[in-house]
Amino acid sequence: MSDPVLEVEDLTVSFPTEDGVVRAVRGVSYQLRRGEVLGIVGESGSGKSVTSMAVMGLLPASARVGGSVRYRGQELIGAPDKELQRIRGGRIAMVFQDPMTSLNPVYPVGDQIAEAVRAHNDVSVAAARERAVDLLAAMQIPRPRERARDFPHEFSGGMRQRVVIATAMANDPDVIIADEPTTALDVTVQAQVLQALETARAATDAAMVLITHDLGVVAGSADRVLVMYAGRPVELGGVDDIYYTPRMPYTLGLIGSLPRLDGRSERLVPITGAPPSLLDLPPGCPFAPRCPMRAEICDTDEPDLLAVGATDHLAACHFSADLDGRRPEDVFAQTSLDSAGGAR
Amino acid sequence: MLTYTIRRLLVSIPVIIASTFIVFLLVTLSGDPLANLKGRNPPPSPQVVAVEAERLHLDQPILQRYWTWITGVVHADFGPSVRTNVDIGHEIVTRFGVTLRLIAVAVVLALLLAVFVGVVSAVKQYSGIDYGFTFAAFLFLSMPSFWFAVLLKQGGISLNNLVGGQVVSTIGERSVIVEGGTWAHLTDAAGHLVLPTISLALISFGAWSRFQRASMLDVLNSDYVLFARAKGLSRRRVVVKHALRTALIPMVTITALDFAALISGAVITETVFQWRGLGDFLVSSVNERDAYAVLAWLLVVAVAVIVFNLIADLLYALLDPRIRYE
Amino acid sequence: MSEHLSTVAAPTTRPVSTVKQRSQRELVLRRFLRHKAAVISLVLFIAIVLLAFVGGAVWRYGYADITPAASVPPSAEHPFGTDNLGHDTFAQVLRGTQRSIEIALLIALLAGLFGTLWGAFSGYYRGLTDSIMMRIADLVLTLPLLAVAAVLTRATSGSWWFVALVIAALQWAYVSRVVRGVVLSLREKEYVEASRALGATDRWIIFRHLIPNALGPIIVNVTILVAAAILVETALSFLGLGVQPPDTSLGLLVSEADTAVSTRPWLFYFPGAFIVLIALTINFIGDGLRDAFDPTQRKVRP
Numbered sequence: 001m002s003d004p005v006l007e008v009e010d011l012t013v014s015f016p017t018e019d020g021v022v023r024a025v026r027g028v029s030y031q032l033r034r035g036e037v038l039g040i041v042g043e044s045g046s047g048k049s050v051t052s053m054a055v056m057g058l059l060p061a062s063a064r065v066g067g068s069v070r071y072r073g074q075e076l077i078g079a080p081d082k083e084l085q086r087i088r089g090g091r092i093a094m095v096f097q098d099p100m101t102s103l104n105p106v107y108p109v110g111d112q113i114a115e116a117v118r119a120h121n122d123v124s125v126a127a128a129r130e131r132a133v134d135l136l137a138a139m140q141i142p143r144p145r146e147r148a149r150d151f152p153h154e155f156s157g158g159m160r161q162r163v164v165i166a167t168a169m170a171n172d173p174d175v176i177i178a179d180e181p182t183t184a185l186d187v188t189v190q191a192q193v194l195q196a197l198e199t200a201r202a203a204t205d206a207a208m209v210l211i212t213h214d215l216g217v218v219a220g221s222a223d224r225v226l227v228m229y230a231g232r233p234v235e236l237g238g239v240d241d242i243y244y245t246p247r248m249p250y251t252l253g254l255i256g257s258l259p260r261l262d263g264r265s266e267r268l269v270p271i272t273g274a275p276p277s278l279l280d281l282p283p284g285c286p287f288a289p290r291c292p293m294r295a296e297i298c299d300t301d302e303p304d305l306l307a308v309g310a311t312d313h314l315a316a317c318h319f320s321a322d323l324d325g326r327r328p329e330d331v332f333a334q335t336s337l338d339s340a341g342g343a344r
Numbered sequence: 345m346l347t348y349t350i351r352r353l354l355v356s357i358p359v360i361i362a363s364t365f366i367v368f369l370l371v372t373l374s375g376d377p378l379a380n381l382k383g384r385n386p387p388p389s390p391q392v393v394a395v396e397a398e399r400l401h402l403d404q405p406i407l408q409r410y411w412t413w414i415t416g417v418v419h420a421d422f423g424p425s426v427r428t429n430v431d432i433g434h435e436i437v438t439r440f441g442v443t444l445r446l447i448a449v450a451v452v453l454a455l456l457l458a459v460f461v462g463v464v465s466a467v468k469q470y471s472g473i474d475y476g477f478t479f480a481a482f483l484f485l486s487m488p489s490f491w492f493a494v495l496l497k498q499g500g501i502s503l504n505n506l507v508g509g510q511v512v513s514t515i516g517e518r519s520v521i522v523e524g525g526t527w528a529h530l531t532d533a534a535g536h537l538v539l540p541t542i543s544l545a546l547i548s549f550g551a552w553s554r555f556q557r558a559s560m561l562d563v564l565n566s567d568y569v570l571f572a573r574a575k576g577l578s579r580r581r582v583v584v585k586h587a588l589r590t591a592l593i594p595m596v597t598i599t600a601l602d603f604a605a606l607i608s609g610a611v612i613t614e615t616v617f618q619w620r621g622l623g624d625f626l627v628s629s630v631n632e633r634d635a636y637a638v639l640a641w642l643l644v645v646a647v648a649v650i651v652f653n654l655i656a657d658l659l660y661a662l663l664d665p666r667i668r669y670e
Numbered sequence: 671m672s673e674h675l676s677t678v679a680a681p682t683t684r685p686v687s688t689v690k691q692r693s694q695r696e697l698v699l700r701r702f703l704r705h706k707a708a709v710i711s712l713v714l715f716i717a718i719v720l721l722a723f724v725g726g727a728v729w730r731y732g733y734a735d736i737t738p739a740a741s742v743p744p745s746a747e748h749p750f751g752t753d754n755l756g757h758d759t760f761a762q763v764l765r766g767t768q769r770s771i772e773i774a775l776l777i778a779l780l781a782g783l784f785g786t787l788w789g790a791f792s793g794y795y796r797g798l799t800d801s802i803m804m805r806i807a808d809l810v811l812t813l814p815l816l817a818v819a820a821v822l823t824r825a826t827s828g829s830w831w832f833v834a835l836v837i838a839a840l841q842w843a844y845v846s847r848v849v850r851g852v853v854l855s856l857r858e859k860e861y862v863e864a865s866r867a868l869g870a871t872d873r874w875i876i877f878r879h880l881i882p883n884a885l886g887p888i889i890v891n892v893t894i895l896v897a898a899a900i901l902v903e904t905a906l907s908f909l910g911l912g913v914q915p916p917d918t919s920l921g922l923l924v925s926e927a928d929t930a931v932s933t934r935p936w937l938f939y940f941p942g943a944f945i946v947l948i949a950l951t952i953n954f955i956g957d958g959l960r961d962a963f964d965p966t967q968r969k970v971r972p
Contacts, residue, residue, distance in 0.1 A: 018700075018701070018704065056574055058570060058573055058574060081579065085576050085577070085578055086576065087576075088573065088574055088575070088576040089574055089575035089576030089577075090576050093574070093575075094571075094574040096567055096570070096571055096574075098567060101566060101567035101568060102567045102568055102570075102571040103568055103571070104568040104572065104586050104590065105568075105590070105664070105665065105666055106589060106590055106593075106663070106664060106665060115572075115575065115577065116575040116576065119575055119576040119577050120576055151665040151666070153665070153666045164571070167571075167575060171576075359808070359809060359812060362809055363809060363812045363813060366809075366813060367813065367817060367818065367821070370818060370821045370822065371821050374821045374822065479707075482950060482953050482954060482957070483946070483950060485897075485949075485953055486897065486901075486946050486949035486950035486952075486953050487946055487949075488901050488904050488905060488908070488921070488924070488942065488945050488946070488949075489901075489905065490904075490905055490908040490909075490921075490924065490925070491924055491938075491942035491945065491946070494924075494928055494931060494938065495942075498931050498932065501932070608814045608815075608816050608817075611816055611909070612905055612908070612909070615909065616928075626816065626817060626820070627820070627909060630817070630820040630821060630911075638817060638821070641817065642814065642817060645814055646812060649812060
């Protein structure tokens with residue numbers, strides 16, 4: 001097995017706000033190997049986007065970042081901006097959530113791609129433009145030479161996202177971080193954009209971090225999955241481990257709330273309640289208030305992320321052993337009524 | 345774009361007519377323009393008064409008087425002035441030139457200063473520099489222009505006394521007699537421009553720098569600036585090429601709109617520094633109840649407002665590829 | 671970035687949550703109090719108002735009193751000195767401050783009220799009504815304040831409330847445009863829809879739903895209008911087109927002192943400094959209110 005290209009170790013991020021310190025990320029660790037796709041799943045506010053912004057070194061100045069992020073062994077946290085500039089867009093590229101706002105409205109898209117090329121390569125403007133046209137062609141944009149001169153507003157959402165992906169792959173990066181790349185798009189174009197991402201990843205042989213709240217997206221694309229809740233990783237494992245033998249009630253709940261198209265008619269099982277505020281989190285497991293398996297220890301001790309069952313499968317739950325072989329409806333169904341009543 | 349321009353100009357004609365009509369009514373109803381004449385000692389004969397009344401079209405009903413005026417304007421005839429020695433059309437053109445010179449220089453100065461201060465403030469938000477610039481902007485925003493102008497004038501006089509010569513002029517737009525060639529005329533004009541320009545520029549600077557700061561902050565917090573950073577561009581390049589370029593678009597509009605407003609705003613500056621510009625023309629015309637002169641002034645201001653509104657919109661289309669007029 | 675903010679705002683089901691649900695009013699107040707310059711300005715402004723109205727009433731000289739000391743510089747007897755006739759400048763400045771504040775507040779009240787109603791009705795009814803009402807507002811905006819005020823004060827006595835009326839008659843259009851913009855977006859909100867479905871009258875919706883919810887921008891704009899009104903009134907009075915003697919205002923005092931600025935500078939500096947102080951404090955209060963009502967403008971302070 002090759003050395004990891006990206007190692008994140010015990011990453012913490014907090015933001016001072018008017019009401020106190022928001023601890024957005026509380027100890028995230030993962031490793032990414034060449035060509036591997038890691039899916040990060042969680043509700044909004046679980047810290048998955050903040051984690052990737054920390055990797056890119058693009059958090060606002062007020063953020064306090066701890067822990068370690070290493071690219072091929074080189075520490076990025078606290079590295080000088082000059083150094084980060086070389087890595088950003090060059091070695092680690094990013095695709096943002098909303099293609100409608102990630103492109104500058106006043107420049108033609110070709111120029112914006114060429115700009116990324118020239119930021120990392122000493123080439124002429126003409127050569128960079130030529131590369132931009134090639135990239136647009138690779139992203140299946142029709143008539144790329146003419147389209148390169150068009151402005152972002154002349155493209156549809158799905159096409160803009162492909163322009164963004166073209167920009168991300170411009171410098172053959174080792175890592176592509178895609179932050180909810182399909183969330184802002186129409187369902188009909190989501191598949192195209194995922195396809196474009198896979199094309200870009202395959203062309204550059206990069207590793208990819210695919211951030212999403214949609215387990216369906218992850219199932220089709222990821223090799224491994226990291227589930228986050230309230231700023232913490234709560235389960236990490238191979239995509240099959242996560243789908244077929246989840247060991248954390250939250251993961252189980254996420255799977256239970258996913259509609260199935262394979263003909264088995266089951267009731268969807270909702271997770272009641274909402275994620276906790278990240279201000280002054282009380283002790284204990286942050287999922288406890290919504291958890292059907294909650295016990296006394298859950299209110300006092302926050303469980304560690306520990307190995308369960310198969311190799312490379314980690315979960316953070318005091319009762320992960322009890323979850324072996326249980327299905328969402330076993331855990332959630334009979335209690336969902338009570339807790340729904342309790343929450344209202 | 346041309347059709348759009350023409351349509352915009354046509355649409356604004358009714359606005360000009362309505363606006364001049366209201367002001368015409370106000371001036372006409374505000375008092376008797378012959379009061380000065382009638383108040384003379386010894387009183388003028390009724391014939392003299394009647395001749396003067398006829399010259400000023402006072403014998404016509406009000407609506408007809410307005411009609412006479414507006415049809416005259418089409419033929420570049422701005423109507424008779426109460427002051428017999430004044431040709432309104434000629435006077436307004438000369439004075440417009442004087443005021444325009446003052447405003448143009450002041451706007452350029454204010455704009456450069458405001459953009460610089462606004463950008464630095466936004467990039468260094470909540471730093472000591474930002475707080476300093478914010479206070480300065482609010483101070484100039486709260487400064488009555490006449491007080492500030494008199495203050496500057498006083499400062500100019502002290503400076504001249506200190507140096508023992510005429511460094512900056514504090515009265516008028518040019519010296520009565522200038523000896524020497526073009527160069528002497530130019531330096532003379534420049535010397536007269538310094539103080540009024542500063543006083544006019546700093547007042548606009550207050551509001552504009554706040555606007556530039558807000559617009560810059562908006563852009564700096566946008567996704568595409570973050571994405572530009574994610575591409576690996578340097579902070580400087582992102583601020584200048586991506587943020588400033590886009591943040592200037594609304595600023596251009598504000599400047600164009602305020603440019604017209606400054607024509608009436610310059611009244612105070614002109615009064616303090618005794619420039620014979622449009623402002624001084626308005627004040628004296630009002631004092632004389634010179635209805636046609638006030639209307640001529642209003643016409644110039646209204647046309648300027650409309651033209652600059654149009655320029656603002658056209659510039660917007662030029663700078664922002666998302667905007668297209670057909 | 672937006673993600674963690676939304677988490678903070680999200681209501682939590684955890685009963686022991688330490689983030690209390692605060693009312694909108696509390697939040698606005700809290701944010702305003704965090705704006706130090708605004709709080710200091712508010713205290714200063716109240717102090718100036720008290721000084722002008724209470725201090726003016728108890729001060730040993732009236733503004734029209736002619737004291738035996740003519741043209742004396744500031745002293746313990748006359749803190750701001752006297753003019754060439756022997757008027758106590760301190761008494762005159764206090765009186766001028768009263769007038770200027772009265773005028774500015776009256777303008778804000780009239781223009782704020784009328785502009786709010788105009789904008790709310792225009793935005794609520796849309797269509798032809800909106801077009802007509804907004805064209806009228808546009809027309810008012812094209813009338814140059816200086817010319818209209820000049821003409822009207824010439825024609826009348828130039829009493830202070832009339833000056834206020836003239837300025838308000840031209841300034842309301844700014845307020846109406848702002849309110850219309852807010853109402854246009856508010857009227858599409860679900861609660862307005864719900865209210866309409868329940869059979870509420872137009873008037874009820876405008877007064878119970880739209881105007882109260884547009885109050886933030888209205889308050890901010892009216893505050894800034896007060897600062898602008900102070901400057902407009904003093905400028906008009908300076909040109910001799912505003913408040914007329916024997917009444918006085920800060921602008922009139924500066925204009926009377928204009929010629930004496932090198933010989934009796936105290937006559938010029940004190941009224942001018944009061945104008946700056948009043949306008950500055952109100953502008954900062956407006957800035958604080960803007961931050962308090964619209965926190966999205968604000969990043970987290972480091």
